[in-house]
Amino acid sequence: MKNRRLFQRGFLAFSSVFFAFPYLLMLLCCLSTDAGIKGNMLFGSLSTEHFFSNLSNTFQNSQFICAFFNSCLVSSIASAATLLVSSLAGFGFSVIRASWSKLLLAVIVFSLFIPEVTLVIPTFQLAKNMKLLSKYITLILASLSIPFSTFLFCQNRSRFPSDLIESAKIDGASDFCIYLWIYLGTMRRICVISLTISFLSAWNAMLMPVILVQTQEMFTISIYLNSVSSIWSDDYAILMTSLSLSTIPVLLVFFLFQKRNPSDPGFLLN
Amino acid sequence: MRKNRAHCRWKLLFLLPAMLTIVATVYVPLVYAFYLSLFGGRGRKIEYVGLGNYTKLMSDDMFLSSLVNSFIFTAIIVPCILLLGCLLAYCLWNLKSSAAKRFLSILYFMPSVTSPVAYSLFFKQITYSDGIVSGILKALHVLSDESSLLNSVAGARILISAICVWSWTGFYALILRAAIDNINESAIEAAEMDGASTSKIFRKIILPNISPVLVMVCILSSCSIFELYTEVALITKGGPGISTYTMALYLYRKAFVYVSEFGYASAIGIAVFVLLILVCLVIIIQKKVYGNEK
Numbered sequence: 001m002k003n004r005r006l007f008q009r010g011f012l013a014f015s016s017v018f019f020a021f022p023y024l025l026m027l028l029c030c031l032s033t034d035a036g037i038k039g040n041m042l043f044g045s046l047s048t049e050h051f052f053s054n055l056s057n058t059f060q061n062s063q064f065i066c067a068f069f070n071s072c073l074v075s076s077i078a079s080a081a082t083l084l085v086s087s088l089a090g091f092g093f094s095v096i097r098a099s100w101s102k103l104l105l106a107v108i109v110f111s112l113f114i115p116e117v118t119l120v121i122p123t124f125q126l127a128k129n130m131k132l133l134s135k136y137i138t139l140i141l142a143s144l145s146i147p148f149s150t151f152l153f154c155q156n157r158s159r160f161p162s163d164l165i166e167s168a169k170i171d172g173a174s175d176f177c178i179y180l181w182i183y184l185g186t187m188r189r190i191c192v193i194s195l196t197i198s199f200l201s202a203w204n205a206m207l208m209p210v211i212l213v214q215t216q217e218m219f220t221i222s223i224y225l226n227s228v229s230s231i232w233s234d235d236y237a238i239l240m241t242s243l244s245l246s247t248i249p250v251l252l253v254f255f256l257f258q259k260r261n262p263s264d265p266g267f268l269l270n
Numbered sequence: 271m272r273k274n275r276a277h278c279r280w281k282l283l284f285l286l287p288a289m290l291t292i293v294a295t296v297y298v299p300l301v302y303a304f305y306l307s308l309f310g311g312r313g314r315k316i317e318y319v320g321l322g323n324y325t326k327l328m329s330d331d332m333f334l335s336s337l338v339n340s341f342i343f344t345a346i347i348v349p350c351i352l353l354l355g356c357l358l359a360y361c362l363w364n365l366k367s368s369a370a371k372r373f374l375s376i377l378y379f380m381p382s383v384t385s386p387v388a389y390s391l392f393f394k395q396i397t398y399s400d401g402i403v404s405g406i407l408k409a410l411h412v413l414s415d416e417s418s419l420l421n422s423v424a425g426a427r428i429l430i431s432a433i434c435v436w437s438w439t440g441f442y443a444l445i446l447r448a449a450i451d452n453i454n455e456s457a458i459e460a461a462e463m464d465g466a467s468t469s470k471i472f473r474k475i476i477l478p479n480i481s482p483v484l485v486m487v488c489i490l491s492s493c494s495i496f497e498l499y500t501e502v503a504l505i506t507k508g509g510p511g512i513s514t515y516t517m518a519l520y521l522y523r524k525a526f527v528y529v530s531e532f533g534y535a536s537a538i539g540i541a542v543f544v545l546l547i548l549v550c551l552v553i554i555i556q557k558k559v560y561g562n563e564k
Binding site: 004008015016018019020022023025026037049062084085087088089091092093095096101104107108111113114115116118119120121122124125126141142144146147150174179184197200203204206207209221222225229238239240243244245246247248251254255258 | 275280281282283284285287288291292295296297298299302303306357358361362364374375377378381383385386387389392393394395396402436440466493496497499500504518521522525532535536539540542544546550
């Protein structure tokens with residue numbers, strides 16, 4: 001019994017180090033200088049002064065600011081649009097009782113299995129033919145994650161019992177009123193999860209934005225970091241600071257929409 | 271009756287936006303990809319070749335070796351994720367303190383919300399010949415002075431696999447923990463009363479109960495391996511040689527780096543899609559056969 005507990009503790013501690021080590025190292029790099037990182041003198045060169053100079057150097061880079069702003073804009077609009085469209089569809093699926101609605105749902109779920117890699121070339125060609133390359137609208141359309149979100153809403157249909165619809169109808173509410181005032185209210189938790197996941201996937205997207213954006217003013221943070229890493233490796237400290245800054249909004253959204261209690265079903269998005 | 275039908279049609283409006291965007295962003299491109307894959311040639315000189323691209327694909331050494339690489343990655347990564355994920359899930363589930371549970375769950379989940387570009391660049395930097403990890407390995411005499419981890423075939427493959435395990439395991443561990451949470455606790459308690467050992471409880475009660483979730487984890491993780499792009503493109507660029515080339519990287523290079531062969535690249539894309547479906551089917555069928563034998 002004691003051995004077992006010891007083994008468990010040991011394993012958890014070991015894996016915590018495994019998972020946390022890169023984050024710690026990244027923070028240490030932000031506190032260091034270029035010379036310190038390159039010369040394996042990381043621990044000798046730590047100071048908060050370096051941190052502030054790295055930070056101000058990063059923020060003086062107008063490209064970084066622009067890319068950061070673009071990412072914020074595209075991810076927020078895309079996640080809001082995803083929430084709106086998929087919650088409408090989720091409501092539709094719980095109201096329509098016809099058998100063909102199952103078929104439509106299957107069509108939506110099947111699109112989850114189509115890999116992004118397959119869609120890259122045709123999306124690029126279509127956008128090029130319609131002269132939509134390097135536009136916000138293309139980036140936003142490419143960052144939507146509607147199939148997964150709709151699936152999430154449909155999977156949690158049971159949270160919205162049909163009795164609620166019946167009683168609202170007896171009170172004379174229209175379908176749209178039911179959606180706005182009752183459905184969104186009862187599915188609040190799912191809305192938050194859908195918003196978080198679509199924001200995360202829009203922010204972290206890499207392959208689609210890279211091919212759809214060709215001008216520097218439209219770079220999102222992923223493309224910016226990608227382009228910077230291939231041409232400019234002279235200051236590692238600043239690179240590390242930009243990397244850390246680029247992960248902050250995602251972690252912020254993730255923690256903000258977190259349930260507090262680990263035994264809650266909504267904890268950590270599952 | 272008639273009124274009812276009109277009512278139903280009105281309700282369709284709720285589904286319309288979602289269906290339209292999904293058709294426009296997924297199904298139209300999918301069909302267009304298949305159409306494009308019927309054309310061969312480079313740059314502007316394109317011609318109809320029918321299924322010629324696919325027969326060419328079957329004898330393309332680069333494509334076949336990136337396929338083999340994907341299988342090698344699957345063979346390394348999926349067992350690691352399953353083993354580590356199960357152990358983590360079980361230990362987390364067994365933990366009494368709820369604060370520790372919460373802290374550890376968040377810690378394990380963090381890599382899966384971190385941007386792949388950011389962590390790939392970070393790992394690339396620390397494993398370069400002048401990076402921190404290389405420095406440590408050199409001090410331990412694992413690496414010789416001049417080389418770096420990325421210069422050896424085995425080193426590069428292990429590095430990419432380790433990064434994938436690092437970034438995906440937390441997510442799957444939490445799914446598995448939720449599955450263990452759903453097991454009827456009285457069965458486990460009864461077994462404990464009868465004096466069953468921990469490993470026996472794990473093998474006889476927990477594993478059979480979470481096996482559907484394990485299959486799902488297998489499918490999801492092998493799907494992500496077949497689509498692996500960011501990590502490879504940023505860290506190893508497919509090297510050394512072509513030892514870490516993946517199909518996604520090959521597709522990208524064919525379409526956007528060399529003289530563009532959009533038809534051939536689309537054929538690669540369709541091939542990836544078909545392979546993914548085959549892998550899913552194999553895993554599901556195997557599970558069914560195995561389940562029936564029992």
